[in-house]
Amino acid sequence: MPSSSADPELLPLSWLAQYGYCPRRCALLALERVWSENEFTAAGRAQHQKVHTARVERRGENISLFELPVFSRALGVSGLCDCVEAAQSPDGIHLPYGDGRYRLYPVEYKHGIVRDEAEYHIQLCAQAICLEEQFGGAISAGAIFFIDAHRRDEVPLTPELRKATTDTAKAVALLVARQLLPQAKYSAKCRKCSMQDECAPKLRHSSAAYCQTIWNTVLEEDLL
Numbered sequence: 560m561p562s563s564s565a566d567p568e569l570l571p572l573s574w575l576a577q578y579g580y581c582p583r584r585c586a587l588l589a590l591e592r593v594w595s596e597n598e599f600t601a602a603g604r605a606q607h608q609k610v611h612t613a614r615v616e617r618r619g620e621n622i623s624l625f626e627l628p629v630f631s632r633a634l635g636v637s638g639l640c641d642c643v644e645a646a647q648s649p650d651g652i653h654l655p656y657g658d659g660r661y662r663l664y665p666v667e668y669k670h671g672i673v674r675d676e677a678e679y680h681i682q683l684c685a686q687a688i689c690l691e692e693q694f695g696g697a698i699s700a701g702a703i704f705f706i707d708a709h710r711r712d713e714v715p716l717t718p719e720l721r722k723a724t725t726d727t728a729k730a731v732a733l734l735v736a737r738q739l740l741p742q743a744k745y746s747a748k749c750r751k752c753s754m755q756d757e758c759a760p761k762l763r764h765s766s767a768a769y770c771q772t773i774w775n776t777v778l779e780e781d782l783l
């Protein structure tokens with residue numbers, strides 16, 4: 560059974576966000592090991608590198624943990640939290656980073672324009688589930704911080720979001736286990752996708768619909 564964030568059995572937590580953006584993009588990354596950068600991904604990576612180094616910051620009684628490694632056996636994923644804010648609270652949990660009890664609040668950093676994307680919420684929720692599994696306690700909300708706009712949007716971790724996150728983790732695990740590449744569906748997202756050349760979303764292959772049918776059947780059977 561996986562016991563740390565470095566366990567090779569665990570899949571990258573970031574793949575949940577990739578799957579939420581587009582299952583085929585996640586499959587290209589996970590199965591074909593394809594990764595291409597465009598202006599959007601390059602800007603995001605550069606901004607993350609500039610902002611983030613692993614560190615612990617203390618302000619008064621509260622702590623901010625940057626680039627915190629996390630994992631969840633329940634979700635089968637591991638990754639890094641951009642920032643976890645730990646505020647002193649009598650009904651909080653103990654942490655190895657300070658005395659007292661703390662309430663945890665994950666914050667995911669994003670570059671570019673402010674937007675409300677379901678995959679961001681799933682990524683944040685997965686981080687919260689990891690933190691709950693590692694440290695105990697219940698996390699009721701987190702936030703997406705848009706670096707350029709200096710805006711922070713709170714995301715309630717509702718039962719619906721938790722279910723969507725669990726379903727996405729199962730779907731990613733299935734995709735990897737069955738080695739199935741979902742068919743491309745051209746949409747507005749393709750215009751910003753860095754994998755356009757590898758994906759060729761406007762090409763129609765006779766085998767594509769067949770592959771999609773298999774993938775849909777597998778998902779229906781395993782998520783029920």
Ligand code: SF4
Nearest residue numbers: 581584744749752758
């Ligand atoms: S180009 Fe479109 S269909 Fe292809 S991986 Fe990107 S978002 Fe998905």
